[in-house]
Amino acid sequence: MSLLHLDELKQILRECAGEDESTDLNADVLDVPFADLGYDSLAVLQVSGRVELHCRITLDEDDISTMTTPREFLALVDAAPAAGSVA
Amino acid sequence: MTAATMTTEAMTTEAVVTGIGVTAPNGLGTQTWWDAVLQGRSGIRPITRFDASGYPVRLAGEITDFVDEEHIPSRLLPQTDRMTRLSLVAAQEALADAGVVPAELERYHAGVVTASSAGGFEFGQRELQALWSKGGPYVSAYQSFAWFYAVNSGQISIRHDFRGPSGVLVTEQAGGLDAVGQARRHVRKGVGLVVTGGVDASLCPWGWAAQISDGRLSTRTDPATAYRPFSADASGQVSGEGGALLVLESADEARRRGRRPYGTIAGCAATFDPPSGESRLGRAAELALADAGLSPQDVDLVFADASGVRAEDRAEAAALAGLFGVRGVPVTAPKATVGRLSSGAGGLDLAAALLALRHQIIPPTVNVGQPADDCPIDLVTDRPRAARLRVALVLARGRGGFNAATVVRTAS
Helix, strand or coil: CCCCCHHHHHHHHHHHHCCCCCCCCCCCCCCCCHHHHCCCHHHHHHHHHHHHHHHCECCCHHHHHHCCCHHHHHHHHHHCCECCCCC | CCHHHCCHHHHHCCEEEEEEEEEECCEECHHHHHHHHHCCCCCEEECCCCCCCCCCCCEEECCCCCCHHHHCCCCCHHHCCHHHHHHHHHHHHHHHHCCCCHHHCCHHHEEEEEECCCCCHHHHHHHHHHHHHCCHHHCCCCHHHHCCCCHHHHHHHHHHCCCCCEEEECCHHHHHHHHHHHHHHHHHCCCCEEEEEEEECCCCHHHHHHHHCCCCECCCCCCCCCCCCCCCCCCCECEECEEEEEEEEEHHHHHHCCCCCCEEEEEEEEEECCCCCCCCHHHHHHHHHHHCCCCHHHCCEEECCCCCCHHHHHHHHHHHHHHHCCCCCEEECHHHHCCECHHHHHHHHHHHHHHHHHHCEECCECCCCCCCCCCCCEECECCCEECCCCEEEEEEEECCCEEEEEEEECCC
16 A cells, blocks of 8 residues: 555645656656656656655655655655654 | 957947837836826736735835736746746747747847846745745755846746856846846947847735835835825835846847847946045946947936935936036936836836837826926926937946946937
């Protein structure tokens, strides 16, 4: 059972960083790099912070900076320790 | 760069304005604003953007007809303060007005130099509230740049893919003129095009607390009498948001692109008041005229800084009398319709000067009537005055002692 579904991630993306005119987030974007969807590193940082609060987890900054697609991001979320726990 | 190190050719490169974009409390868009100015329509009104009922100052030049979602892509909304949104719209209008074709632009020769005074205060206040009420994880990552003085220059550059020199001047209300002076330096060094001027907005409780603190703002509640520069009845200033951005390029470049310039930025200068408080505004005007190769008798019109604080009005009137003689030149302050826009003022006053030159008409200074006896200036009030205009002088004073002067001329 995933902590975060793709649809929830899309919603958080829209709320945190808007939506590029030339992108259709409703399409199959699981393996499309965030950069190609119009989300730069700061947008991803913003979204990560929001997801941490939403799912009550702690995401590693290095992991965030190396992942590139929504699929990779969701995998990180599933593997993340609960916020405040000893890693 | 000093005069000694610039080539003679560079020093004489004529810098002209080919595009204007305006976001003002009495008009979104250059034409709407200019019409309002000529008709004396004021944008000063009771504040609606936040609850100002607990403050001694309740009026502002507020832009009430700007719907952010109509002008700004959703991707940019989370990362932009209000001042940046207004800037992007003004820049867009200026570039369209200048007939800039993106595909024909040399990106590394297109730059942006704007003025800012407080950065993105409304954005910053919201993030400070989040920090202190909920904690660090609730602060937006975009706070990293959304508050910063240079962000308008940055976002405009990114939006239009300009990769030439960019920067920001922070000299409060003198900033807009200082930014244009810096833009002119770039044009003289060979930069093809510079977006310059300024747009400001600090209408939020935090911004209000800051602006009220030096006691300059009028506490009157009648929009018609709160800001009356040069009047014996003057009670201080009214603050406002908005401004104007201009497209500056060389006269040769404008000619090559087949654009008719609004005018030439002929002279620029800046001075700083000493600790004694003596005003060096007159000196800035002298230096700007010298830079333009002109003398006071060449000036047809002065756009005053128009403080609204009695002592500062007297100082400005004295500086004008010293240069031009008592009532020696027509003076006006269209900013009486919008308030003092801080870093937005310079761009907007230059836009007014350029349109005055284009249309050969002096916009009026509303709400003043007769200037005070101790401000012996020929103030254009009540209605616009037709006149033969070739040279205009624009003055600005920034909080803290900044003075700037710019001479605008009809293009050669």
